Amino acid sequence: xxxxxxxxxxxxxxxxxxxxxxxxxxxxxxxxxxxxxxxxxxxxxxxxxxxxxxxxxxxxxxxxxxxxxxxxxxxxxxxxxxxxxxxxxxxxxxxxxxxxxxxxxxxxxxxxxxxxxxxxxxxxxxxxxxxxxxxxxxxxxxxxxxxxxxxxxxxxxxxxxxxxxxxxxxxxxxxxxxxxxxxxxxxxxxxxxxxxxxxxxxxxxxxxxxxxxxxxxxxxxxxxxxxxxxxxxxxxxxxxxxxxxxxxxxxxxxxxxxxxxxxxxxxxxxxxxxxxxxxxxxxxxxxxxxxxxxxxxxxxxxxxxxxxxxxxxxxxxxxxxxxxxxxxxxxxxxxxxxxxxxxxxxxxxxxxxxxxxxxxxxxxxxxxxxxxxxxxxxxxxxxxxxxxxxxxxxxxxxxxxxxxxxxxxxxxxxxxxxxxxxxxxxxxx
Ligand code: GLU
Numbered sequence: 472x473x474x475x476x477x478x479x480x481x482x483x484x485x486x487x488x489x490x491x492x493x494x495x496x497x498x499x500x501x502x503x504x505x506x507x508x509x510x511x512x513x514x515x516x517x518x519x520x521x522x523x524x525x526x527x528x529x530x531x532x533x534x535x536x537x538x539x540x541x542x543x544x545x546x547x548x549x550x551x552x553x554x555x556x557x558x559x560x561x562x563x564x565x566x567x568x569x570x571x572x573x574x575x576x577x578x579x580x581x582x583x584x585x586x587x588x589x590x591x592x593x594x595x596x597x598x599x600x601x602x603x604x605x606x607x608x609x610x611x612x613x614x615x616x617x618x619x620x621x622x623x624x625x626x627x628x629x630x631x632x633x634x635x636x637x638x639x640x641x642x643x644x645x646x647x648x649x650x651x652x653x654x655x656x657x658x659x660x661x662x663x664x665x666x667x668x669x670x671x672x673x674x675x676x677x678x679x680x681x682x683x684x685x686x687x688x689x690x691x692x693x694x695x696x697x698x699x700x701x702x703x704x705x706x707x708x709x710x711x712x713x714x715x716x717x718x719x720x721x722x723x724x725x726x727x728x729x730x731x732x733x734x735x736x737x738x739x740x741x742x743x744x745x746x747x748x749x750x751x752x753x754x755x756x757x758x759x760x761x762x763x764x765x766x767x768x769x770x771x772x773x774x775x776x777x778x779x780x781x782x783x784x785x786x787x788x789x790x791x792x793x794x795x796x797x798x799x800x801x802x803x804x805x806x807x808x809x810x811x812x813x814x815x816x817x818x819x820x821x822x823x824x825x826x827x828x829x830x831x832x833x834x835x836x837x838x839x840x841x842x843x844x845x846x847x848x849x850x851x852x853x854x855x856x857x858x859x860x861x862x863x864x865x866x867x868x869x870x871x872x873x874x875x876x877x878x879x880x881x882x883x884x885x886x887x888x889x890x891x892x893x894x895x896x897x898x899x900x
Pocket of ligand 1: 533534535536567568585636661664728729730731755
């Protein structure tokens with residue numbers, strides 16, 4: 472049931488709560504003022520349902536997680552050719568704040584390092600810095616489903632100490648990459664980095680990318696699938712500072728981290744994940760954020776190179792052969808996201824039945840996460856005074872040695888007969 476997913480998240484947060492490795496970013500002095508123990512995790516399904524755990528509503532500055540979103544906005548507004556003329560898409564292998572451009576093109580190597588991010592800001596068409604910032608903020612807010620606020624203190628702190636970014640902006644200006652005044656562009660960049668988000672916002676923003684540019688909560692299309700595809704591509708190759716290779720191998724989701732302690736991760740078509748924990752490792756990524764994402768990916772089978780064929784409509788049919796007995800026929804491939812959707816629908820309809828029969832006869836492939844969710848449903852329904860049966864002739868969900876023999880049936884008819892027996896023994900009301 473939905474609580475099972477919730478429990479997954481709560482258990483993960485509890486598991487890593489004691490990890491206190493890492494350090495707060497200190498090159499922006501104001502960032503040393505945050506509570507180092509903050510720890511929030513949010514997962515958004517592709518239809519916008521949120522699971523939140525820990526400090527999921529604690530605000531922190533978005534910092535570099537802003538980069539893919541401003542890049543997406545620039546692509547959306549001026550198109551790929553104009554963006555590609557100013558920003559490359561190659562991983563740089565250099566520090567995020569390296570004062571460098573590509574040897575040949577004299578443009579930033581990619582939009583996830585500061586040089587590329589500052590160039591992205593300048594590409595957003597606007598009459599002046601205020602309008603440009605308003606457009607950027609509106610775009611992020613449309614992805615997050617709420618108006619994002621701005622952190623004046625962090626902004627001032629970064630502006631007062633941002634010599635390195637100033638050097639980058641002036642270098643870009645000297646190569647003709649910025650069409651506008653470098654100080655004005657930089658000011659907007661500092662402002663965008665100082666927008667405040669929560670892990671829930673990041674999960675929603677991630678889910679908007681997961682849905683190809685449609686915010687699942689508001690139903691609004693904020694950009695095109697083409698823009699999202701390009702944005703996710705650079706997140707895969709360059710999103711995690713110099714740990715992009717490790718990240719893709721171990722976690723396998725397009726992602727972006729920021730020195731404020733946030734990470735957004737996206738499983739295309741399926742999920743958006745937001746994590747917050749401000750203690751950073753040597754590469755600038757949140758220590759607990761990386762641990763949590765690794766575990767989520769492993770335990771729920773989320774690596775994007777293994778989760779191939781998730782059927783969009785996992786539930787083939789729902790019917791009620793006898794009163795208060797509801798049959799859910801599943802089909803296709805069942806991975807975590809599909810099983811989560813089934814669990815949630817059964818959960819939502821639980822008032823309308825006494826026995827739920829989940830028929831997995833037509834499932835082609837199932838993974839451990841989906842198996843655990845479906846098996847757990849039966850126990851959870853029992854705890855809520857209902858019964859949950861599984862029609863599983865090949866025992867793909869509940870293996871024969873698990874001691875659930877009384878809830879597993881070979882055919883729907885057998886399950887219905889048993890359900891009627893249960894109802895006769897315990898008449899409703
Ligand atoms: N505002 C920060 C900077 O430009 C963002 C860095 C980051 O999160 O990587 O230095």
